[in-house]
Amino acid sequence: MPAERANADGLRRDALRERLALFGLGSPALLLVLVVMVLPVGWLFSLSFLSDEGALSLEHYRRMLEQPSYARIFVTTFQVSALTTGICIALGYPLAYVLSQLPRRAANLCMIGVLLPFWTSLLVRTYAWLVLLQRQGVINGWGIELGLWSEPLPLVHNLAGTLIGMVHIMLPFLILPLYGTMRAIDRDYVKAAANLGAGPVRAFWQVFFPLSLPGLFGGALIVFILCLGFYVTPAVLGGGRVIMVSNRIATDIELFFNWGAASALGVVLLVLTLGLLYAAARLVRLDGVLGGHGT
Amino acid sequence: MLRKSLAAAALGAALMPAAVTAQELTVVSFGGSYQAAQSKALFQPAAAALGIKLKEETYTGIADLRLKVKAGAVTWDVVASGSGSAARAGAEGILEKLDYKVIDTSSFLPGLWQDHCVGGDVFSTVLAWNTKTYGDKGPQSWADFWDVKKFPGKRSYRNAVAGSLEPALMADGVPPEKVYEVLSAPGGIERAIKKIKELKPHVAVWWSSGAQHAQLMKDGEVDMVNGWNGRFDVVAKDGGKVAYTFNQALLDYDCYAIAKGAPNRDLAMKFLAEISKPQYQAEFTKYITYGPTNRKAYDLGTIDAAYAKRLPSHPDNAARQLPVNLQWYIQNEAKAAAAYQNMLTE
Numbered sequence: 001m002p003a004e005r006a007n008a009d010g011l012r013r014d015a016l017r018e019r020l021a022l023f024g025l026g027s028p029a030l031l032l033v034l035v036v037m038v039l040p041v042g043w044l045f046s047l048s049f050l051s052d053e054g055a056l057s058l059e060h061y062r063r064m065l066e067q068p069s070y071a072r073i074f075v076t077t078f079q080v081s082a083l084t085t086g087i088c089i090a091l092g093y094p095l096a097y098v099l100s101q102l103p104r105r106a107a108n109l110c111m112i113g114v115l116l117p118f119w120t121s122l123l124v125r126t127y128a129w130l131v132l133l134q135r136q137g138v139i140n141g142w143g144i145e146l147g148l149w150s151e152p153l154p155l156v157h158n159l160a161g162t163l164i165g166m167v168h169i170m171l172p173f174l175i176l177p178l179y180g181t182m183r184a185i186d187r188d189y190v191k192a193a194a195n196l197g198a199g200p201v202r203a204f205w206q207v208f209f210p211l212s213l214p215g216l217f218g219g220a221l222i223v224f225i226l227c228l229g230f231y232v233t234p235a236v237l238g239g240g241r242v243i244m245v246s247n248r249i250a251t252d253i254e255l256f257f258n259w260g261a262a263s264a265l266g267v268v269l270l271v272l273t274l275g276l277l278y279a280a281a282r283l284v285r286l287d288g289v290l291g292g293h294g295t
Numbered sequence: 296m297l298r299k300s301l302a303a304a305a306l307g308a309a310l311m312p313a314a315v316t317a318q319e320l321t322v323v324s325f326g327g328s329y330q331a332a333q334s335k336a337l338f339q340p341a342a343a344a345l346g347i348k349l350k351e352e353t354y355t356g357i358a359d360l361r362l363k364v365k366a367g368a369v370t371w372d373v374v375a376s377g378s379g380s381a382a383r384a385g386a387e388g389i390l391e392k393l394d395y396k397v398i399d400t401s402s403f404l405p406g407l408w409q410d411h412c413v414g415g416d417v418f419s420t421v422l423a424w425n426t427k428t429y430g431d432k433g434p435q436s437w438a439d440f441w442d443v444k445k446f447p448g449k450r451s452y453r454n455a456v457a458g459s460l461e462p463a464l465m466a467d468g469v470p471p472e473k474v475y476e477v478l479s480a481p482g483g484i485e486r487a488i489k490k491i492k493e494l495k496p497h498v499a500v501w502w503s504s505g506a507q508h509a510q511l512m513k514d515g516e517v518d519m520v521n522g523w524n525g526r527f528d529v530v531a532k533d534g535g536k537v538a539y540t541f542n543q544a545l546l547d548y549d550c551y552a553i554a555k556g557a558p559n560r561d562l563a564m565k566f567l568a569e570i571s572k573p574q575y576q577a578e579f580t581k582y583i584t585y586g587p588t589n590r591k592a593y594d595l596g597t598i599d600a601a602y603a604k605r606l607p608s609h610p611d612n613a614a615r616q617l618p619v620n621l622q623w624y625i626q627n628e629a630k631a632a633a634a635y636q637n638m639l640t641e
Contacts, residue, residue: 052387054365067633072640135449135514157500157516240454240501243640251455253358254630 028111032231041270048263052256060264070248070265074272077244080159080234081227084166085174088223091167092174093216100182111179114172122169126236129165130156133237157239165233173226174219182208183214221280228273319348320559320566323360324375326353329577332582333375335401337415340578347562357384360554364389369556372563374411378548379457379628382621385411391560398568400589404608406618407588412550413567414588416579417608419524419546419616420458423539429519435542435557437466440519441490443497448518449636450494451511456543456628456635460487461493461617462521465543470615484631488638512537524607528584542621546607546616548588570588 051057065072095114099107117125132138133156140152155161185208193203231246239245249262256262308490311372322338324330342349352371354360357380361490363369376384384390390411400408405415422440424433424486425448440462445479453459464474464483467490477483498518502508508522524544530537545581553563569575577597586608587593593610603609607616 033611063633067637069633069636069640132517134514145490154499235503239499240503240639251636254455255629258358258361290447 039217044259044263044266048262048267050260052258052260060261061268063261064264064268067081067183073243073248074268076242077228077269078176078272080166080242080244081224083163084170085220085224086226087167088170088174089165089216089220090177092171092219094180096175096178099179100103100185107179114175117168118172123232125169126165126233128162129168129237133161133164133201156237157241159238161237161239162234162242165237166230167228169233170227174221177214177222178212179217181218182212185211217280217283223275225273225277228269265280313555318559318562319350319371319560321350321352321370321568322356322373322375322566323352323354323371325355325425329583330375332579333415336579337570337575337584339623341566341575345562345565345569347566356380357389360384361387364555365417367556369554369558371554372557372559373566374552374554375415375463376550376552378409378412378414378619379624381412381550381552382409383624383628384552385409386625391555391557391563393553394564397564398571400571402573402611403571403588404559404590407608412552413550413571414550415570415586416576416583417546417548417588417606417613419544419607419612420521421524421527421539421541421544422462423512423520423522423524423527423537425512425518426538427515431538432517433538433540434519435540435638437462437543439466440521441466441494446519449499449516451500451502451517451520451522452491452494452498452499453521454503454537454639456632458521458547458619459491459497460484460600460631461545462463462543463487463490465617466490471543474617475620478627483569484627484634488634492638492641495638502624507536509592522549525584528605541607541612544607544616545619547615547619548584586612588603608627 035111038157042244048060049056049058051059099114100109102110130137134140135152137156139155143149144152189207189211198206214229228244229246231250234242234244235247235250238244245265246253249265252261252265253259308588320342324333328494330351330353338351338611347553354371354374357376360371360374361384363371374390379561381390385392392410393413395408398408398413400413403414404417407417408569422434422437425432428448429446434440434442439446440450460478461474464477464487467486477492478487480507483518500507500511502511502520502522505523505526508520509526509530512520512522512527513530513533515536524539524541527535527537527539551567553560553567571589573587573589573595574597577592579585580587580592580598580602584605584607586606588608590610592598592609598606604611606612
């Protein structure tokens with residue numbers, strides 16, 4: 001039938017036009033990613049395989065294997081990131097849960113509180129922690145004055161200080177996707193569980209918690225990966241004792257005058273992170289976590 | 296009247312052949328209050344004296360210059376640098392050799408110029424302490440710095456190897472004049488690292504910048520630190536409880552070099568000759584307590600006598616210090632830095 005045929009052709013033409021339009025809309029972003037992300041990373045990648053004289057060489061990678069400090073720095077980086085993620089989950093999950101149970105208007109107000117730190121520069125917040133936590137800082141000052149403790153507590157220039165600063169910065173990154181997922185969970189499921197005789201605790205663990213997992217995984221993954229690249233917070237609050245990969249990159253650039261040595265560190269971190277992302281993707285369906293249509 | 300004199304000046308300028316093409320020179324330094332002092336005391340007055348235009352830029356370190364030289368896109372002429380970085384950059388071939396027939400260093404203090412860089416100011420890595428904790432009876436040697444029984448309290452030490460091994464050896468009983476001899480001998484670096492490991496439990500902060508160690512003393516976060524004298528003077532001026540000694544301090548200098556392939560090499564050489572003159576160097580000390588490299592700056596009478604005694608290169612102070620041996624750093628810094636980073640992460 002000709003009419004039907006013309007109709008199908010028209011539909012196909014419309015679909016094509018729509019796809020082209022979508023591509024057109026996306027192309028500036030694609031171009032941006034190419035220019036600011038793919039090209040520089042590719043350049044760094046190639047630099048890491050060049051010696052000081054510009055010849056092909058693995059010397060930057062060999063140095064990483066020969067000097068034990070590099071391996072320890074990678075271990076520290078992953079440890080600090082894992083600890084930060086863990087603490088963020090412990091603090092963020094209950095908060096996101098409470099928010100998701102509140103009426104929307106109240107939840108939105110509270111959400112502003114969660115997002116408020118985003119509006120202040122990371123550097124300012126990190127230095128603010130220094131002022132609060134140091135030996136003659138606000139917290140130690142009050143604690144000693146109130147007689148809670150007599151000697152200043154070592155709250156900063158160590159792992160504890162670094163974690164406090166990092167958790168403070170990363171918490172919203174966990175709460176946002178988690179809250180979104182929890183909001184989308186149909187409350188009738190929990191009611192149905194209660195109806196079938198489950199107590200509130202059982203209903204939570206058997207129904208609500210599994211449904212919130214994609215949001216939790218997504219948030220935790222974002223937090224963990226962002227933590228791997230932290231520089232300012234460990235530099236300011238770690239007292240030179242918490243040395244992460246980014247800090248070592250800065251030291252190496254100063255020492256070797258050379259982007260190659262530093263690039264190699266960046267490449268190894270990138271490869272390890274991609275490996276981790278791949279492993280995580282095998283555990284949970286990643287598009288469900290990041291794209292949001294998995295729930 | 297004004298218009299008339301302006302017209303006359305314009306006419307005069309037009310008739311002078313030298314003024315037909317005002318040459319432009321680009322100078323690069325580290326920015327901040329340091330470059331502000333350089334600009335006011337050295338760069339601008341010297342440019343005016345030579346009748347040239349000057350462009351100032353900032354950079355973060357020799358790595359930036361290296362990229363420019365390797366890419367064949369050198370836009371900088373004069374480069375301000377630390378002495379050690381300049382020595383390594385010179386050895387690597389990214390700096391021009393300086394012509395000491397043009398630059399007069401005959402009245403310089405000994406050892407404050409090198410093939411590729413001429414000294415501009417002298418600073419010291421000193422032992423500083425919190426005067427609230429120790430009063431006037433502060434530590435007077437690196438042995439005291441290491442003596443946690445006699446001087447209980449928190450320490451801060453540098454997180455990089457430059458200037459960190461020498462104090463450790465002095466604390467271990469090596470006389471200052473033998474320090475580099477011991478460091479160059481087999482096992483020397485290890486001996487210094489071992490001594491630092493001894494102190495490690497008492498080091499609360501491994502500092503990474505001058506701004507940081509200044510802040511640490513200002514806030515009373517630590518009781519004792521090794522660091523750059525000029526920073527502590529600023530802290531003390533702001534009311535911070537800090538004092539320092541030149542005893543066993545490390546004497547080092549900042550210098551000026553010419554980038555390899557600089558667009559105006561010869562003019563840059565003349566510029567370096569100009570800023571090395573004593574009157575500029577004397578002026579520079581008014582902004583920051585870093586001393587002149589040209590000893591004649593002290594004879595001009597423009598530096599207040601009491602103030603001069605606080606400068607690192609004042610003869611009384613210089614005599615108590617150990618000049619940093621750049622040759623040792625060129626040969627050993629990479630190796631020593633690896634050992635140091637290893638110690639830090641252990």
